[in-house]
Amino acid sequence: VGTFALPEAVLIYPAFLHTLPKTEMLSGFAEMIKTALAFDALLFEELLTTNVEDLREKRKDLIFKTAKLKHKVASKDLHDQHIRQCLNFGHTLGHAFESLFSEKGKEISHGVAVAAGMICETFISGQLTGLLKKEMIQIQSYLQNNFPQPEINAMDIDQMLHIIRHDKKVSGDESKLSLLTQTGKCQPRITCPEKIIRKSLEH
16 A cells, blocks of 8 residues: 555456446446546547446447556556656546535535536636637537536635645645646646635636
8 A cells, every 4th residue: 555556457347337326337437537527538538428428328438438548548657757647637626526515514525526627727827828718618618518516605715725735736826736737738846826826716
């Protein structure tokens, strides 16, 4: 535990998906979307015509493609020093959503939290890394159509910013985020002021 090592093998057993509730399927689906957005625009195009239930039967191939892509990324950056950090896209704010709702006693699933985090971090990408508005709208609309949206108010935003300040990727009042430069391309360690994170949550 705690060591860096590539697996000897990755086992994919689609029959197991039929034992999972939709909530768990959405958690896996969010991770697939994140991987495609960060590394493969063509894979994201395939996901655009897919919903979470398709993965149980019609599009099991997408699970294989995503696993293969994640393996490729991890192999290039085993110690998580550069490009592998793009697998954190959507997770800094996603973890803040998870923590907030856990503290309120209204837990949300990891997938719902990461989807909300991706919506916010897509907005931030439009502000900081040049993601085109039409791409931002496409990504956000797709996530909003496929995942329930956690509702937050002004006090929740203050609490989430407090949570983010204690994230391992934060220095002072600035966070280091992995952000999209375009669909399928991501840049790690982008400095993001707290005021832009606030704007993304208000958005």
